Amino acid sequence: xxxxxxxxxxxxxxxxxxxxxxxxxxxxxxxxxxxxxxxxxxxxxxxxxxxxxxxxxxxxxxxxxxxxxxxxxxxxxxxxxxxxxxxxxxxxxxxxxxxxxxxxxxxxxxxxxxxxxxxxxxxxxxxxxxxxxxxxxxxxxxxxxxxxxxxxxxxxxxxxxxxxxxxxxxxxxxxxxxxxxxxxxxxxxxxxxxxxxxxxxxxxxxxxxxxxxxxxxxxxxxxxxxxxxxxxxxxxxxxxxxxxxxxxxxxxxxxxxxxxxxxxxxxxxxxxxxxxxxxxxxxxxxxxxxxxxxxxxxxxxxxxxxxxxxxxxxxxxxxxxxxxxxxxxxxxxxxxxxxxxxxxxxxxxxxxxxxxxxxxxxxxxxxxxxxxxxxxxxxxxxxxxxxxxxxxxxxxxxxxxxxxxxxxxxxxxxxxxxxxxxxxxxxxxxxxxxxxxxxxxxxxxxxxxxxxxxxxxxxxxxxxxxxxxxxxxxxxxxxxxxxxxxxxxxxxxxxxxxxxxxxxxxxxxxxxxxxxxxxxxxxx
Numbered sequence: 001x002x003x004x005x006x007x008x009x010x011x012x013x014x015x016x017x018x019x020x021x022x023x024x025x026x027x028x029x030x031x032x033x034x035x036x037x038x039x040x041x042x043x044x045x046x047x048x049x050x051x052x053x054x055x056x057x058x059x060x061x062x063x064x065x066x067x068x069x070x071x072x073x074x075x076x077x078x079x080x081x082x083x084x085x086x087x088x089x090x091x092x093x094x095x096x097x098x099x100x101x102x103x104x105x106x107x108x109x110x111x112x113x114x115x116x117x118x119x120x121x122x123x124x125x126x127x128x129x130x131x132x133x134x135x136x137x138x139x140x141x142x143x144x145x146x147x148x149x150x151x152x153x154x155x156x157x158x159x160x161x162x163x164x165x166x167x168x169x170x171x172x173x174x175x176x177x178x179x180x181x182x183x184x185x186x187x188x189x190x191x192x193x194x195x196x197x198x199x200x201x202x203x204x205x206x207x208x209x210x211x212x213x214x215x216x217x218x219x220x221x222x223x224x225x226x227x228x229x230x231x232x233x234x235x236x237x238x239x240x241x242x243x244x245x246x247x248x249x250x251x252x253x254x255x256x257x258x259x260x261x262x263x264x265x266x267x268x269x270x271x272x273x274x275x276x277x278x279x280x281x282x283x284x285x286x287x288x289x290x291x292x293x294x295x296x297x298x299x300x301x302x303x304x305x306x307x308x309x310x311x312x313x314x315x316x317x318x319x320x321x322x323x324x325x326x327x328x329x330x331x332x333x334x335x336x337x338x339x340x341x342x343x344x345x346x347x348x349x350x351x352x353x354x355x356x357x358x359x360x361x362x363x364x365x366x367x368x369x370x371x372x373x374x375x376x377x378x379x380x381x382x383x384x385x386x387x388x389x390x391x392x393x394x395x396x397x398x399x400x401x402x403x404x405x406x407x408x409x410x411x412x413x414x415x416x417x418x419x420x421x422x423x424x425x426x427x428x429x430x431x432x433x434x435x436x437x438x439x440x441x442x443x444x445x446x447x448x449x450x451x452x453x454x455x456x457x458x459x460x461x462x463x464x465x466x467x468x469x470x471x472x473x474x475x476x477x478x479x480x481x482x483x484x485x486x487x488x489x490x491x492x493x494x495x496x497x498x499x500x501x502x503x504x505x506x507x508x509x510x511x512x513x514x515x516x517x518x519x520x521x522x523x524x
Contacts, residue, residue, distance in 0.1 A: 005047070006047045006048065006049045006075070008049055009048055009049065009050045011050070012053060012054070013052055016054065016152045018052065018054060018066055018070075018071065018148065020050070020071040020074040021052075051067065059147075060288065061271075061287075061288045061291035061295060062147070063148055064272055064295070065133045065137040065140050065144040065145065066133065066144050066145060066148055068136070068268075069135075069137055070130060070132065073129035073133065076132065077128060082222070082225050083221065084221055085217045085221070086214070086217065088211070089210060089213070090113075090117060091206065092113040092117075094206060095117075095203060098201070098203040098206070100203055101201070102116070102119070103159055105159075105160040106119065116203050116207070120207055120211075122161045122162075123161075123207065124211075124218075126161070126162050127163060127168065127211060127218060128218060130168055131171075131219055132222050132225075134232075135219075135222050135228075135230045135231065136269060137269050137273065138180070138187075138230070139180060139183075139184040139186075139187035139188045139273060140187060140269065140272040140273040140275075140276045141231075142176055142187070142191060143190055143191060143280075144276070146165070146169050146172070146191040149165040149169075150165065153165070155199070158200055158201065158207070163207070163211070166196055166200075166208075167211060170212070171211065171218075173191070173192065174219075175215070176188055179232055181232070181235070181236075183240045183241055184232050184237070184273070186277060186281070189280065190276075190280050231269050231273075236269075239259060239264060239266060240270055240273045240274050241277070242257050243257065243271060243274035244275075244277040244278050244284075246274075247287055247290045247291060248284035249284075250285065250290070251290070251345055251417065251452070252294040252417050253290070255301055255348055266298065268295055271294045271298070272291065274291070275287050275288065275290075275291035285496070285497065286496065286497040290497060290499065292499065293417060293499035296364075296365070297348055297417075300348075300365075300471075300472060301348060304350075304398075304472065307399075309350070310350060310351035311351075312348040313349045313351060324482050324484075325481065326357055326479060326480070326481050327480040327481065327482065329355065329356050329357065332354050332359060335480075336354075344420065344421060344424065344480070346478075347417050348415070350362075353474075355477070357479065358478060358480075359477065360431070360474040360478075361476040362415040362416065362471075362472050362474050362475070363413070363415065363459075363472070363475050363476075364413045364454065364471055364500060365396045366394070366395045366500040367396070367410050368391050368392070368410065368411035368501045368502075369391065369408075369410050370391055370409065370410075371391065371392050378390050391411075396471055398471055400471070401468050401469070402471070403466045404461040404467045405461060406438075406462075406464055406465065406466065407460070408460070408461055409458065409460050410458075410459050410460075411458055412457045412459055413456050413498070413499075414455045414457065415454075415472060416455075417452075417453065418447070418452070418454070418455060418478070419452045420449055420452070422449045422450050422486040422488065424483065425446070425448060425449055425483055426446075426479060426481065427445045427446060427447070428441055428447065428455060428457070428479075429441065430476055430477075431476060431477055434475050437463060437467065438464075439461060439462070440461075440462055441457050441459060441475070441476050442458040442459065447478070448487075449483065449487040452497055453497050453499065456502060
């Protein structure tokens with residue numbers, strides 16, 4: 001955004017909780033103190049931004065334009081105020097004549113026209129942030145904001161600080177404009193006709209008309225303010241279409257897309273638009289989960305390449321037929337480049353990942369660790385007990401370190417997302433370089449045909465000292481084998497499209513009920 005660095009303070013709250021506090025947070029937190037004498041100088045100089053987000057995991061990917069677009073737009077406005085080409089024209093005498101009540105939170109002590117002017121100023125800030133979200137994310141920005149607003153309230157209403165949903169949706173669709181490609185139009189069609197101004201008070205309808213008249217000025221000002229081309233003007237349709245097809249088929253996107261012979265890098269906004277295109281077409285399973293994995297992989301690759309790591313590789317097709325048995329490097333390259341149902345997918349595929357007869361696997365940044373519990377033990381057949389009572393999930397930033405202590409078992413997952421064809425099976429083993437240091441990939445070694453997801457790694461430190469693990473390290477290998485015959489039907493699986501380590505679902509085993517009855521009969 002071209003802004004000085006800020007420290008972000010993030011809080012999770014209720015489903016309706018989206019907000020950004022951009023004034024000096026230190027002053028706000030310690031306003032009762034003598035700042036100059038009691039607050040350490042290093043704290044006084046720290047620039048903080050307070051961002052409030054709802055704790056709704058299922059919408060984390062789809063609603064990203066709200067956080068990275070709309071909410072950060074408030075920070076941009078605070079540090080680099082925006083101005084329109086001409087001021088908002090309000091008919092003050094007409095506003096004074098309106099008799100409908102103003103929002104209860106409207107400050108008192110002002111004339112009616114002046115109070116409505118202040119409401120208009122706050123509305124303008126919100127609409128500028130809406131325009132910024134559309135500028136950065138195109139139709140995904142429109143869909144995300146409209147979806148959230150409809151989630152918050154089933155009707156469109158005019159508030160003291162926020163304009164009605166109907167106005168915001170209309171303006172965002174207008175800003176999307178005639179330059180939107182067919183994919184953008186398809187996404188935007190989800191919100192067309194969502195609301196009307198029926199039922200709004202007279203003063204609110206007057207404000208809506210005033211903002212309609214300056215919509216183009218707001219959009220042009222945001223474009224100059226940001227200094228970059230709007231997303232929908234950059235010709236990303238083919239990238240979004242291909243990413244949407246991948247997500248709908250159970251693959252978390254790609255890092256690069258071939259567009260008419262040119263290989264183009266995928267951006268986070270492409271992934272978000274692809275996920276919304278899946279929603280518009282009602283296709284795909286676990287769309288948000290797969291989109292989050294795609295975003296996480298892009299985040300890793302950006303940091304990886306900035307630190308000097310090589311770019312991920314693109315598999316190319318080979319005219320070669322594989323034989324039975326373990327797959328060699330040439331077999332693996334053929335499978336990775338195949339375009340039919342024999343294709344093997346490994347994403348991201350970083351340089352030197354393919355060995356003479358294996359594919360190296362890296363650990364991701366999420367872990368499930370054991371924690372001490374009050375219970376005397378854990379009974380896998382007890383339906384009242386859940387693995388979450390003895391385990392907890394943690395997430396590390398890329399570049400951070402996870403320490404695995406002697407004798408400790410931790411569930412990790414591969415950075416790579418794997419999609420197996422129906423005629424291959426695989427085994428996961430620890431890389432010998434790490435095995436000699438005491439690291440063991442314990443039990444989850446078999447990968448079945450048709451599997452799609454990140455592989456869970458059950459890591460144990462058999463050494464005598466804590467072992468530092470950095471997300472992205474190559475700790476394991478995948479050995480693949482051709483089966484004697486393919487598996488034609490997709491077997492029912494307990495772990496669907498996993499993108500990180502998952503808690504045990506042992507209670508879902510079909511024989512669990514039989515074992516419980518046996519146990520009961522024995523006790524009787």
